[in-house]
Amino acid sequence: xxxxxxxxxxxxxxxxxxxxxxxxxxxxxxxxxxxxxxxxxxxxxxxxxxxxxxxxxxxxxxxxxxxxxxxxxxxxxxxxxxxxxxxxxxxxxxxxxxxxxxxxxxxxxxxxxxxxxxxxxxxxxxxxxxxxxxxxxxxxx
Numbered sequence: 001x002x003x004x005x006x007x008x009x010x011x012x013x014x015x016x017x018x019x020x021x022x023x024x025x026x027x028x029x030x031x032x033x034x035x036x037x038x039x040x041x042x043x044x045x046x047x048x049x050x051x052x053x054x055x056x057x058x059x060x061x062x063x064x065x066x067x068x069x070x071x072x073x074x075x076x077x078x079x080x081x082x083x084x085x086x087x088x089x090x091x092x093x094x095x096x097x098x099x100x101x102x103x104x105x106x107x108x109x110x111x112x113x114x115x116x117x118x119x120x121x122x123x124x125x126x127x128x129x130x131x132x133x134x135x136x137x138x139x140x141x
Contacts, residue, residue, distance in 0.1 A: 009103075018069075054132075060113060
């Protein structure tokens, strides 16, 4: 059933600003080397980029197309189908300044860095809280 609601994992966090939250929640890229850069310099740049603190902490490879950052609990609740889940998140969420939603689609979290190298999709480990994020649950699933 496609009722306009997407399934997502929800995390709460506290950041000093929206900019700080975005630097954590999304991939970051250094400026691309100039055209005069050597192949070795360009390869080194490719190796270093992007950096992504959230994906590193969660120990997953994540497709950024399935990540959403919200700075208001109402924004998260409006994306939830169930009144029971809305009430649950409303009670849990008041302690956080920002929320990160990662889709539950199989392409969203596509590799578990803790898993043996032989593991294939689907990723079976559920996300967990980290030093920065509190895992609040899986919704609209």
